[in-house]
Amino acid sequence: MNKTFKKVMVTGLTVAMMVGGSTAAFADNGNGKGKGNDKDRDNEIRYNGYINNKNDNKNNNNNNNGKDLYINNLNVKNLNIKISFDDVKGGDVEWAARYIASLASKGVFEGYEDGTFQPRKTITRIEAITAAVRLMGLREQAESTDAKNTNLNFKDANKIQDWAKGYVAVALQNDLFEESDDMVQPTKEADRLWATTLLVKALKLQDEAKAKMTTKLNFKDADKIPAGSVGYVAVAIEKNLIDGYEDNTFRPTRPVTRAELAALLDRTGNQLPDNTSVKGTLSSAVSNNTLTFTQNGQSYNIELDSNAYIFRNGSKVSASELRSGDEVLVRTFGGKAIFVEVTKVASGSDLPSNSNFTGTLNATVSNNKLYLNKDNASYSIELASDVTIVRDGRTVSASELKSGDEVLVRTSGGKVVFVAVTKLAGDQNGxxxxxxxxxxxxxxxxxxxxxxxxxxxxxxxxxxxxxxxxxxxxxxxxxxxxxxxxxxxxxxxxxxxxxxxxxxxxxxxxxxxxx
Missing domain, CATH: 2.40.50 (OB fold (Dihydrolipoamide Acetyltransferase, E2P))
Incomplete structure (x- = not known):
């Protein structure tokens, strides 16, 4: 990692402006004099984010004295954070909502000024380059006066919009281009192969890619991947950045949509240093709209933003579904948590809130809760007031369930709504x-x-x-x-x-x- 990259990565989160196809989305919002101008700096909005120590709520200033948890340092203009978008609807794009929210909370890849994300829209090369540079933590450098004024020796340099020149310059300095590239083609659609190669380079894995150029790719259309790109695809597959389609094709020339790029970017970001978030373990369920968690033995409180995106057990959930013992990754903005991802569900706390699963009862029903073993772990889950229970071909009350019964359970809203005994207790001998x-x-x-x-x-x-x-x-x-x-x-x-x-x-x- 070069010194510039390392330095910028530890300076803190610089929240990105809207990433979109319009020039305004990436325009220089300053007065054209760059960061070195005092007036320009005075117009910037700064926020130093600290979370109050639960044991010392009086200590809520920026001098943490070892008692507050420093989250991030936001240094932005035209502050605008939105992480959920109404147009990310439909089975073909909803899978990307978590990736989109994660990137937006880091300020890497956001929506348009009209509040949409347009997940099905294809991405241009300049948009992909901009997002990759921001993902690497180099936005401040890319938007500096020096970067914007860099001489670019590309044949189509005159087609690169002013706001993007600094990003191209920084991408060039960080080896995101091939030595033989003589054009940027900023408005050209980014295809899967090009985007994959770009992000492998963002991870500084060129040497690994070169070492894998003789890899035999098992895709049906592997012959459509140029020999000089095979190593990049191999590394991307190995690092779980991208995969093939269900018909075992890679489709290297297929244009990448904004939803697909969000997934690529977020998977790549997981393998880069991250100072935009804090990790901890919830010490209680959410109360008074406040997260309480511990990190390194110290307890902290942080208020949840009313529009916070919370991801748990593979889906977006409400704050009420967070459990004590959940291990979480939290990103903040304006002193509030805007993104919470449960990276490890609390052991034995509960089961998926809306699903079907099987298990074995390890006790009779008590306190209106079902106690069962599943996948070598013990769980308890509350029974809904209108739960239906079928045992031995009959609808029965919860009191007729026996320890040792093998059951199929259906949950909704975090409660059990249906139980079917698939094998009666004591049937070990058939x-x-x-x-x-x-x-x-x-x-x-x-x-x-x-x-x-x-x-x-x-x-x-x-x-x-x-x-x-x-x-x-x-x-x-x-x-x-x-x-x-x-x-x-x-x-x-x-x-x-x-x-x-x-x-x-x-x-x-x-x-x-x-x-």
Whole structure:
């Protein structure tokens, strides 16, 4: 890493202005005299961010004396931070919302002045270069007077807008261009191969890329990737910056959308030094709209911004879903937390808030909570007031659940709304008991009864014989009958729709109880 890069990375976060296609989004908002002008500096908005020490709330000035936690140093003009965008909607782009919020909170890649992000819009090369330079922490250098006045020996230098010249100069100094490049082509769409190469260079991994130029790429269209670019793609795949499509193609010439670039940038940023955030462990759930967390044994408080983006368990959530013990990454602005990402969910705190999963009960229901083991960890989760519980083919109360029952659980809003027992406690030897209504008997050529079928009405979400039913259904089940099966009750009453109970072992019925 060169000295300039190292120096800038430790100076603090410089929040970017809007990144967009319009000139205004990157325009010099000063008076043209650059940072060296005193008036220009006086017009800048500065904020030194400290979080109050929980144990010393009186100490809330900028002299932390070791008791406040220094988060970042914002030094910006035309302050404007927005991290959630209404137009990031639809299955083809919603996956990128987390990446967009993360980058916007760092001031690397934001929306347009009209409040949109336009995730499906393709990105231009100059926009990608600008975002990469900012990701490297070099915005202040790129917007300096010296950088803006740098002589650029590109054939199309006259096509580079004034606001972008400093970014091109800094990108050139940091080896983001090839030595043979004689044009910037600022308005050309950035394709996947070009963007991938740019970000590998931003990570200073050129030497690794060169060492991997003979790698055999397994994409169907690997022959469309130039030999001199193979190493860059190999490194990007290895570092999880980018991957191929479901049909095992890479599509190197496909233009990159703003949503796709957000993912590329954020994955790249995770491998760069980051002084824009603080990491800690929540010491309690959110109370009075305040995060309370510990770092290095010290406790801190910080207020949540009303529009804070909170990412937990793979989705955006409300502050109420944060749990004590969650390990978090927090970014602040204006003295408030604007981005919170749970990097490690608290062990045993809860389970995904809106999902289906399986587990084994490790206790009976107590205090209206379900206690279960899942993936070698123990969890407790509250039952909804209208929860539906199905056990042994019947809808039952929570009190009938037994420790050792294997269950399928459905949650919504952080509470259990449905439980289906897929295997009864004590069935380790294959024992089973099922209830239903008699349908028919099947006999063999010797007129011996070999099978019995019964009907069950299964509620929405029931699992029976490893089949999941997502609607209320009348389903017929067929069971094998063993030789010498016992029939309890009057056999003459074994008629259509008669309630019966089947008892057996290893999927073979040994007792039929007529009810």
């Amino acid at each position: 024992n089973f008991v099922v209830n239903g209504r008699y349908n028919s008997l099947t006999t063999n050529s010797n007129d011996q009864v070999t099978q019995i079928s019964i009907d069950k009405i299964l509620s929405d979400g029931t699992v029976q014989d490893n089949v999941y039913y997502n609607t209320t259904s009348n389903v017929t089940f067929l069971y094998t009958i063993s030789n010498g099966t016992t029939i309890q009750g009057d056999r003459s009453q074994l008629t259509d729709n008669r309630s019966v109970e089947l008892r057996g072992n290893d999927n073979v019925v040994h007792t039929i109880v007529i009810k």
